[in-house]
Amino acid sequence: MFPEDLDLQLHDVLHWIDATRPTRLAVVMDRNTEKHCLPLLTPLLPPHTEFLCMSVVGESVKSIEHALALWTQLDHAGFDRNSALIGLGGGTITDLTAFVASTYLRGIPFWLIPTTLLGMVDAAIGGKTGINLSGGKNRVGTFQTPTGISINPHFLKSLPHRQMAAGCAEHAKHLLISGSNDGLEEALNTLLNQEASAEELGNAILHSVGIKAHYVSEDLTEQNGIRKNLEFWPHRGSRA
Numbered sequence: 001m002f003p004e005d006l007d008l009q010l011h012d013v014l015h016w017i018d019a020t021r022p023t024r025l026a027v028v029m030d031r032n033t034e035k036h037c038l039p040l041l042t043p044l045l046p047p048h049t050e051f052l053c054m055s056v057v058g059e060s061v062k063s064i065e066h067a068l069a070l071w072t073q074l075d076h077a078g079f080d081r082n083s084a085l086i087g088l089g090g091g092t093i094t095d096l097t098a099f100v101a102s103t104y105l106r107g108i109p110f111w112l113i114p115t116t117l118l119g120m121v122d123a124a125i126g127g128k129t130g131i132n133l134s135g136g137k138n139r140v141g142t143f144q145t146p147t148g149i150s151i152n153p154h155f156l157k158s159l160p161h162r163q164m165a166a167g168c169a170e171h172a173k174h175l176l177i178s179g180s181n182d183g184l185e186e187a188l189n190t191l192l193n194q195e196a197s198a199e200e201l202g203n204a205i206l207h208s209v210g211i212k213a214h215y216v217s218e219d220l221t222e223q224n225g226i227r228k229n230l231e232f233w234p235h236r237g238s239r240a
């Protein structure tokens with residue numbers, strides 16, 4: 001399903017690390033991305049890299065307790081303004097990593113590597129960071145764009161079907177918003193096709209990213225209402 005040369009896009013991370021030589025570097029992940037995704041990334045990382053695996057998986061990781069745990073670990077490890085974070089995971093991990101990086105020492109560089117389809121087409125794109133508060137989603141957060149984002153369809157190989165379907169829904173939303181209805185069925189067939197090539201998956205994902213990026217670039221911090229067009233679904237009392 002996935003050709004061997006697919007990790008090429010992760011070389012951007014390597015170039016960034018080589019160019020900036022962060023004083024400390026840590027990868028934030030959960031146990032699923034540690035198991036399924038980290039092995040592809042590890043060979044590219046410098047030897048002093050720290051690995052911070054969160055103790056929970058899913059929405060509950062986006063909490064002040066887990067943000068505090070990360071801030072504390074960075075502090076104890078001597079992270080300074082020239083240190084950096086990499087978020088390796090679905091939207092929950094990239095939201096948390098981006099929030100922690102954008103607030104620690106008033107902001108340190110961070111790079112996002114989304115590993116779910118939803119993360120690739122939506123959560124990692126657009127510069128919104130966030131954690132939840134008292135049951136309310138994304139009640140605390142910042143607008144902060146990452147230094148870079150690496151999207152590698154290889155990670156989708158281990159993603160459960162249910163998570164692929166969730167990403168497909170976001171992809172469909174983007175196509176409908178942009179009026180690309182004609183390509184919708186074909187795009188969804190590609191994303192759900194076990195035999196799809198990495199190039200086909202990559203093209204579908206990049207199409208979605210381009211649509212979101214268009215609205216975000218016109219209204220990064222939600223000042224003029226253009227970004228609200230991305231809220232296609234009926235309002236459910238929460239903000240993405």
Ligand SMILES: NC(=O)c1ccc[n+]([C@@H]2O[C@H](COP(=O)([O-])OP(=O)(O)OC[C@H]3O[C@@H](n4cnc5c(N)ncnc54)[C@H](O)[C@@H]3O)[C@@H](O)[C@H]2O)c1
Pocket residue numbers: 030031032033036037057058059062089090091092093095115116117118119122123124125126127128129130137138155156157158159160163166240
């Ligand atoms: N910042 C934004 O603009 C934005 C936009 C949309 C959504 N979001 C946020 O995204 C979050 C949802 O993200 P999600 O759907 O990716 O959920 P998630 O991060 O919980 O990931 C879903 C599950 O898949 C696992 N997983 C991740 N990558 C895997 C892989 N490659 N192989 C196997 N398992 C893997 C995770 O461990 C988790 O169990 C929500 O918190 C939402 O608020 C943010």
